[in-house]
Amino acid sequence: METGTASSETRASANRESIRPAVPSDVPSVISLDQTITGLAKPDYWNDMFERYGGRNGRFFLIAERDQKFIGFIIGEVRAWEFGSPPCGWIFALGVDPDVRLGGVASRLFESICGKFSEIGVDMVRTMLPVDDHLNMSFFRSQGMKGGPFIQLEKHLTDG
Numbered sequence: 001m002e003t004g005t006a007s008s009e010t011r012a013s014a015n016r017e018s019i020r021p022a023v024p025s026d027v028p029s030v031i032s033l034d035q036t037i038t039g040l041a042k043p044d045y046w047n048d049m050f051e052r053y054g055g056r057n058g059r060f061f062l063i064a065e066r067d068q069k070f071i072g073f074i075i076g077e078v079r080a081w082e083f084g085s086p087p088c089g090w091i092f093a094l095g096v097d098p099d100v101r102l103g104g105v106a107s108r109l110f111e112s113i114c115g116k117f118s119e120i121g122v123d124m125v126r127t128m129l130p131v132d133d134h135l136n137m138s139f140f141r142s143q144g145m146k147g148g149p150f151i152q153l154e155k156h157l158t159d160g
Contacts (some may be wrong), residue, residue, distance in 0.1 A: 001096050003073055016066070017064045017066050017071065017104075017108050018064070018065050018066075019060065019062050019063070019093070019109060020062070020063055021055060021062060021067075022050060022054050022073065024054070024062045025029075026063050026070065026073070027047055027050050029048045029063075029070035031043050033095050033097060034068070034073070034095055036098065037095055037098070041082050049057060049075060052075065057076075058077055058078040059077040059124075060074075060076050060077065060116050061076065061078075062075075062112055063110060066100065066105075071105055072094075072096035072097060072105050072106065072109055073092035073093070073095055073109070074091060074093065074095075074109040075091070075094075076089055076091040076113050077090055077094075078117065078120060078122055080119065083150070086119070086124070087122055088117075088126055089113070089114065089116075089124065090125070090126050091110070091125060091127040092127065094106060094110075094136065096109070096112055103106040106139055113125075122137045126145075126148060127140055128152060
């Protein structure tokens with residue numbers, strides 16, 4: 001019996017994700033996952049994102065691993081006083097390997113980055129999504145997020 005219990009615990013911990021700060025060697029995995037999800041290769045963008053958000057104060061680039069295999073990432077930062085908004089966390093990138101979706105990886109990443117925001121005194125988190133991004137909209141709503149007090153405005157610069 002004891003062997004069965006230990007075996008069950010070992011299997012449970014073997015399937016547990018770990019969340020850690022990104023390191024330079026993670027960037028190719030992020031590039032590959034993003035290309036799988038979006039169909040676009042953007043290596044310059046992701047290398048720049050790591051330079052801007054990896055290991056910076058108030059900025060977070062977190063990696064999810066399972067059995068030391070890359071399975072996802074989340075990126076965010078604390079922004080303050082944009083049009084009167086008190087300091088809050090902003091999440092602007094989230095990706096999870098499609099093979100492990102619905103397994104709680106995105107939730108663990110979300111909880112981790114929210115924990116980082118809380119540690120530095122932030123009590124609000126925001127994000128911005130395209131209105132037709134049903135996958136991410138459903139995810140963020142499942143985390144308790146809802147419409148906030150701001151509205152996004154835009155203008156094409158080629159318009160007269």
